[in-house]
Amino acid sequence: MVRTGPVLSVSAEVEAALAAGGPVVALESTLIAHGLPRPRNRGFAAELEGMLRSRGVTPATVAVIEGVPTVGLDEAGLARIADDPAVAKASVRDLPAAVALGRTCATTVAATSVLAARAGIRVFATGGLGGVHRGAAETFDESADLPTLATTPMTVVSAGVKSILDVDATLERLETLGVTLLGWRTADFPGFYLPTTGRRLDWTVRDAREVADAMATRDGLGLTSAIVVANPVPAGQALDPAVHDEVLRTALRRADEQGLRGKAVTPFLLATFHTETGGASLEVNLAVVRNNAAVAAEIATAWAAR
Ligand code: PSU
Ligand code: MN
Numbered sequence: 001m002v003r004t005g006p007v008l009s010v011s012a013e014v015e016a017a018l019a020a021g022g023p024v025v026a027l028e029s030t031l032i033a034h035g036l037p038r039p040r041n042r043g044f045a046a047e048l049e050g051m052l053r054s055r056g057v058t059p060a061t062v063a064v065i066e067g068v069p070t071v072g073l074d075e076a077g078l079a080r081i082a083d084d085p086a087v088a089k090a091s092v093r094d095l096p097a098a099v100a101l102g103r104t105c106a107t108t109v110a111a112t113s114v115l116a117a118r119a120g121i122r123v124f125a126t127g128g129l130g131g132v133h134r135g136a137a138e139t140f141d142e143s144a145d146l147p148t149l150a151t152t153p154m155t156v157v158s159a160g161v162k163s164i165l166d167v168d169a170t171l172e173r174l175e176t177l178g179v180t181l182l183g184w185r186t187a188d189f190p191g192f193y194l195p196t197t198g199r200r201l202d203w204t205v206r207d208a209r210e211v212a213d214a215m216a217t218r219d220g221l222g223l224t225s226a227i228v229v230a231n232p233v234p235a236g237q238a239l240d241p242a243v244h245d246e247v248l249r250t251a252l253r254r255a256d257e258q259g260l261r262g263k264a265v266t267p268f269l270l271a272t273f274h275t276e277t278g279g280a281s282l283e284v285n286l287a288v289v290r291n292n293a294a295v296a297a298e299i300a301t302a303w304a305a306r
């Protein structure tokens with residue numbers, strides 16, 4: 001049998017918003033299932049959706065629910081992703097397997113971008129992108145987020161890349177892969193828990209209209225790569241840089257001692273931060289995602305107004 005039907009389920013709310021040309025923002029589920037601790041993650045997933053709705057924007061949280069790639073989770077889907085420890089982490093390459101085997105998976109930046117773009121969504125908010133891990137010259141550990149963003153026409157609002165990564169190598173890869181990088185009211189590349197990595201950006205945008213203009217140009221030129229809008233966490237909400245560096249050393253050493261590999265690395269490093277900082281990094285992570293969702297709401301609104 002040749003399977004030609006839709007392999008994607010789009011919620012009625014999201015479908016209606018897209019059909020009306022209204023603003024829609026995609027949200028990912030890996031950060032809920034594997035980046036934030038239970039039970040706090042559940043309330044936060046609902047809070048994010050509520051925040052977007054209060055700004056007139058339709059939220060579309062993305063995951064694979066019992067083998068169905070779903071854009072716009074309902075209450076039960078959100079609860080499942082947040083509460084069930086058996087939920088797997090799916091990047092793009094995992095989607096065919098997860099669907100074939102009827103599994104429930106949270107989707108990464110890469111997988112969320114692909115599914116949301118397929119549904120017709122153009123703007124997506126996350127925390128921090130995946131990238132090139134420290135020591136990648138030996139381990140080859142580079143997030144599939146990077147090559148996927150090279151080929152997926154999504155605008156992703158993130159606080160740069162996670163500071164647990166090799167930032168310079170990640171910036172080089174983003175350049176090679178042709179991913180457009182725009183600083184949101186900043187010329188410094190942000191570092192997730194920290195407002196800056198000390199690396200300069202080539203381009204700074206002042207408002208959502210400028211981002212929407214860049215999106216239209218990208219489309220007009222027939223480019224199919226992503227635009228990353230890098231939004232720094234405000235200094236007052238960031239982690240203390242000294243605490244950050246100290247905890248990062250501990251987390252990297254433990255990951256190495258435990259011989260962690262593959263998709264377990266990033267969740268382990270984030271969880272170690274949350275415990276070693278006594279929850280301080282968790283508050284920063286939540287602030288990062290809230291701020292990114294707010295900027296994504298502005299961009300989606302400007303895009304819908306074009
Ligand atoms: N942002 C966060 N927390 C997270 C992530 C992003 O604040 O947990 C997730 C995203 O889903 C991203 C993933 O795609 O981390 C990267 O995982 P990896 O390094 O294994 O590609
Ligand atoms: Mn990896």
